[in-house]
Amino acid sequence: MDQRTFLAARADRWFRARPVRLDLLLTALTWLVLGLPGAALAGATGLLVATVTIAPLVLRRRFPVVVLCWSAAAFAGQLLLVPIPLPANAAQAIVVYTVAAHVGSPVVRMLALALAVTGCLAGGLRWSTPPDQTRNALVIGVTLAVCSVLIAVIGELVRGGRANVRELHEARRQRDRLAEQRRRMLAAAEIHDIVAHSLTVVIVQADAGGYAAGTTPSWRPADAGAVLSTIAGTARTALAEVRGVIAMLHEPESAEEPPGVAVHRDDVQRLVDAVRAAGLPVVVTGPPAWFDEVPAAVRLAVFRTVREALTNVLKHAGRDATARLTVERHGDAVRATVEDDGRGPDTTPPPGRGHGLAGLRERLDVLDGVLETGPAPDRGFRVSLTLPGVFGPDPGWLSGVPRDPRGTPDSQPGGGDR
Known part of the structure; x- marks a missing residue:
């Protein structure tokens, strides 16, 4: 059965x-099959009419309107020359089907x-026989x-x-495009975020190193080495992340995944360490152990938000700020x-100049994420991301005490609402 279906499909495609x-x-x-019997039914005239009726089918797809007119003329000639129907009249049915299936004009x-x-009605009148000729004509004509x-x-x-089918194919091609x-837009935004964060850290380190070297008498080669080591580490991390984004663009199977490298809890900690090395104190509460168990898209969204927010603190909060x-x-x-407790939102870029947080909102829409930004309660600026439905409904977790996938309370600090 499968083999016959396979052969039929191959023949259909051919x-x-x-x-x-x-x-x-x-x-x-x-x-x-249908033309030659015309000779037996109506002699040479029947064979001629059958041949004239069937021959134009060769051109039925290329010139359906012409074949329709030819078929109508051939049938009119048959009514005049042959007093009986011929098997070749099935060709007229093929012409009607062809026009209905291939002609766009209604x-x-x-x-x-x-x-x-x-x-059909004319044929019924021509081919009906007595007795009751009128009734026979109506039956034949209406049936045909x-x-x-x-x-x-x-x-x-x-x-x-x-x-x-054509519309579906076009819709699929449009969807794929x-x-x-x-x-590509998400990859470009991701690369922008990576480069912006890395260059911010590099610039802060270079400016701080240059300032300290020129104004601090106790500046030592080891201090310069630490600054250069931070710059080199930041550059290497950025290069690896950019390569990860580009590699994912070349993998068709990752079409539904967000572009970016795989993110885990340790990556967030390394990001915090790099920002600390740039001179910004960061007080960390989280992420707890369950962070590595949530979907990759959620981890990446959190990492992007933290990176963009810490980058903005480095840029705008001032030297004495703490995040x-x-x-x-x-x-x-x-x-x-x-x-942060820095200089506050007055130092952030005016509308139309900063695109980092706006770009984050656009990328979070697919996850139903909510990004809230604005002045902190006391001083500084606050960025908050909420991603709903990550864990699914679980009545045992409604108390606010988070648990890892094995069901034990997470012992990491900041793991839930306190």
């Missing part, structure tokens, strides 16, 4: 790729159907007309099915908060 050969084969078989399709119904309508309906369904465009990072769980949601 003929679809070669429609002219299919029509030639159909015409030859139709003439052999006027031409309705004309074909009208000609078919008219021919109903068959013609059904054939036209089948052609309409086939044409509509082809149109639907939009998905690829979205991946506080908290990653915790609220019910089935993950919340990450970065708050």
Whole structure:
């Protein structure tokens, strides 16, 4: 059964790729099966009429309107020359189907159907025999007309099915183009964030090193080495992250995944260490052990938000600022908060110049994430991210005390609401 289906599918694909050969084969078989009997039924005239009726089927796909007119003329000639129906009249049904299935103009399709119904009624009158000739004419004509309508309906369904398939293919191609465009835009935003953060750390370190070297008498080569080591480490990390983003762009199987390197709890800690090395004190509460168990997209969203917020603190909060990072769980949601006690929101870029947080909001939409930014309660600036539905409903966790996937309370500090 499977083998026959497979062979039928191969034959269907072969003929679809070669429609002219299919029509030639159909015409030859139709003439052999339905045309030759015309000679036995009506002599040479019947064979001639059958041949004239069937031969144009070779061109039925390329010139359906011309073949329709030819078929109508051939049928009119048959009514005049042959007093009986011929098997070759099935060719007219093929023409009606072809026009309904391949002609886009509704006027031409309705004309074909009208000609078919008219021919059926005329044939009923021509071919009916006594007694009760009128009744026989109506029965023959109406029966043939109903068959013609059904054939036209089948052609309409086939044409509509082809149109639907084309629209589906076009929609799929459009979806693929939009998905690829979205991946590239996300990758560009990710690379921008990586480069912006890394250059901020490098600039802060270089400025601090240059300032200390010029103003501090006790400046030593070891201090310069520490600054250069931080700069080199930051650059190497940024290079590895950019390579990870580019590598994911070249992997088709990652089309539904957000571009970026795999992020874990240790990566957040390394980010904090790099910011501390740049001179910004960071007080960390989290992320707890369950952070590595949440989906990769959630971990990446938290990492992006923390990186962008700490970068902004480095840029705008001032030298004496301190940042506080908290990653915790609220019910089935993950919340990450970065708050500083620096100079406050007046020093942040005015609207239209800073794109980091706006870009984060756009990328968080696919996760239903909520990003809240604004002045901190006392002083400074606050960035808070909430990602709902991360853990799914679990009544045992409604108390606010987070637990790892094995069901034991997480012992890490800041693991939940206190």
